[in-house]
Amino acid sequence: MDSLLIKGGVPLEGEVTISGAKNAVLPILAATLLTSETCVVRRVPDLSDVKFMAKILMSLGAKVVLDGDTITVRAARLKPVGNYNLIRKMRGSICILGPLLGRQRQAQVSLPGGCVIGPRPIDLHLKGMRDLGAELTIASGYINAKAKQLVGADIFLGGRAGPTVLGTANVMMAAVLAEGVTTIQSAACEPEVVDLAYFLNKMGGNIVGAGSPTITINGVKELHGADHDVIPDRIETATFAIAAVATDGEVTIRGSRPDHLHAVLDKLKEAGVRIDRKGLTMTVRRGSRLKPVDITTLPYAGFPTDAQAQMMVLMTLTPGLSIITERIFESRFMHVSELARLGADISIEGPSAIVKGGTRLSGAPVMASDLRASAALVIAGLAARGTTQVNRIYHLDRGYEKIDSKLRRLGARIQRVRES
Ligand code: EPZ
Numbered sequence: 001m002d003s004l005l006i007k008g009g010v011p012l013e014g015e016v017t018i019s020g021a022k023n024a025v026l027p028i029l030a031a032t033l034l035t036s037e038t039c040v041v042r043r044v045p046d047l048s049d050v051k052f053m054a055k056i057l058m059s060l061g062a063k064v065v066l067d068g069d070t071i072t073v074r075a076a077r078l079k080p081v082g083n084y085n086l087i088r089k090m091r092g093s094i095c096i097l098g099p100l101l102g103r104q105r106q107a108q109v110s111l112p113g114g115c116v117i118g119p120r121p122i123d124l125h126l127k128g129m130r131d132l133g134a135e136l137t138i139a140s141g142y143i144n145a146k147a148k149q150l151v152g153a154d155i156f157l158g159g160r161a162g163p164t165v166l167g168t169a170n171v172m173m174a175a176v177l178a179e180g181v182t183t184i185q186s187a188a189c190e191p192e193v194v195d196l197a198y199f200l201n202k203m204g205g206n207i208v209g210a211g212s213p214t215i216t217i218n219g220v221k222e223l224h225g226a227d228h229d230v231i232p233d234r235i236e237t238a239t240f241a242i243a244a245v246a247t248d249g250e251v252t253i254r255g256s257r258p259d260h261l262h263a264v265l266d267k268l269k270e271a272g273v274r275i276d277r278k279g280l281t282m283t284v285r286r287g288s289r290l291k292p293v294d295i296t297t298l299p300y301a302g303f304p305t306d307a308q309a310q311m312m313v314l315m316t317l318t319p320g321l322s323i324i325t326e327r328i329f330e331s332r333f334m335h336v337s338e339l340a341r342l343g344a345d346i347s348i349e350g351p352s353a354i355v356k357g358g359t360r361l362s363g364a365p366v367m368a369s370d371l372r373a374s375a376a377l378v379i380a381g382l383a384a385r386g387t388t389q390v391n392r393i394y395h396l397d398r399g400y401e402k403i404d405s406k407l408r409r410l411g412a413r414i415q416r417v418r419e420s
Contacts, residue, residue, distance in 0.1 A: 006381035007413035011249030020230035033099035037225030059083035098173035128171035150178035158186030202226035292320035309376035319358030335373035
C-alpha cells in the first residue's frame with residue numbers, strides 16, 4: 001500500500017487545473033445503462049472509483065473503452081445481475097439500481113455496506129423505487145427489484161438529514177423511462193444532480209426542475225446515446241483553495257465552477273481569505289489575518305460535508321475558537337484523532353467539534369480513514385513543521401486525480417512511497 005511523505009512549511013505557489021467531478025461521473029456512467037446506444041463521457045477523472053464503475057458496467061455486459069479522460073460505453077445488451085463483490089465494495093455503485101430497473105424492469109444489486117463516516121442507509125432509494133411500482137426484497141445481501149411496468153408518481157424523498165443525493169439520482173434514472181409523470185419532492189439540489197439531469201435530457205429524457213427541491217420527470221419510451229463533458233469537481237476546488245491558505249501561499253485555480261461553491265468561498269472570505277475571480281479562474285491567498293469561523297454542514301447550497309475536514313485543518317491553524325457541526329454524516333470526525341497527533345487541539349461535543357486554533361502543527365505518521373479525512377491530513381502535513389507520513393492513501397486515490405503531482409507542481413515537497 002502507498003503512503004505520502006510530506007515535508008511541510010512550503011507555501012503553495014502557482015496554478016492548478018481542476019479535474020472532472022467524481023460525484024457527477026459515477027451516476028452519469030450508471031445512466032449509460034439506460035440505452036443500447038453509444039455514450040461518450042468526457043473530462044472523466046483518473047480515479048480508482050471510476051475504474052471500479054467501469055468494471056461494474058462491464059460485469060453487466062456493457063462494452064467500455066477508457067481513452068485518456070474519455071470513456072465510451074455501449075450497453076447493447078444487459079445482464080440483470082452485476083459482479084457482487086465489485087458492487088458491494090463501492091457505495092456509489094448503488095446508482096445502477098435505477099437504470100437497471102428503468103430499462104429492464106428488473107435488477108439484482110448487492111447491498112452497499114455502511115462506511116466509517118456513518119451507517120448510510122438506502123431506505124429512501126428503496127422507497128422511491130416502490131413508489132414507482134417496483135417490488136423489492138432484500139435477501140442474501142442483494143436488493144431484488146422487479147416491476148411489470150414503472151408508473152410515474154409523486155415521491156417525497158426527504159430523510160432524517162434532508163435530501164439524498166444518490167437517492168435523487170437513482171429515482172430520476174428509474175423514472176425517466178416510466179409511464180407518465182414523476183415528481184420528486186425534497187430532491188437534492190447538488191450540481192452533480194443537475195449534471196446528471198442534463199445528461200439524461202441529452203439522451204432524450206424530459207426532466208425539468210433539477211437543481212431545485214422539486215424535479216418533474218415526464219417518462220419517455222426510450223433513450224438514445226449522448227456525448228457529455230462532466231462538470232469540474234467542486235470539492236477538489238475547495239481542497240486546493242484551503243491548501244493554498246493553510247500554507248500561506250497563493251494559488252490560481254483554473255477550470256473550476258466558483259458558482260458551485262458559494263458556501264465555501266463565503267466562509268473563506270469570512271475567515272479573512274482573499275479570492276480574486278476572473279470567470280472560471282480564481283486566485284486564492286490569505287488576506288490580512290485569519291479569523292476563526294463556525295461551520296455547519298448542510299445539503300447543497302449549504303456548506304458541503306465533503307469539505308468539512310479540510311476546513312477543520314484551516315481552523316486548527318487559525319488563532320481563536322471555532323465550532324464545526326456535522327449535520328449530514330453522524331461520525332464524520334475520524335480525522336480529529338489523527339490531527340491531534342500533529343498537535344491540533346480539538347474536542348468533540350455531540351455533532352460538533354470545538355477547535356482551539358493557533359497551534360503550530362508538527363509532522364508525524366498519521367492514518368487516513370476515508371476520502372476527505374485523507375485530504376485534510378495532506379493539507380495538515382503541508383502546513384506542519386517537519387515530516388508527515390500519511391498512510392492508506394488508497395482512500396485519497398478514490399477521489400483525487402494525481403493529487404501528489406498537482407501539489408508538487410505548486411512547490412510542495414511531497415512524494416508517494418510504498419508503506420513501510
Ligand atoms: C453523496 O453520497 C456523495 N457521494 C458523498 O460524497 C456526499 O458526502 C453526500 O452525497 C452528501 O453530499 C457520491 O455522490 C458518490 P446522501 P450519498 O444520500 O448520496 C442519509 C465523498 O466524499 N440517507 O445524500 O450516499 C445518509 O445517511 C462522498 O465524495 C438516508 O437516511 O449521500 C446521510 O446522512 C462521501 N437514507 C444523508 O441522508 C437514504 O436512503 C445524506 O446522504 C439515503 C441517505
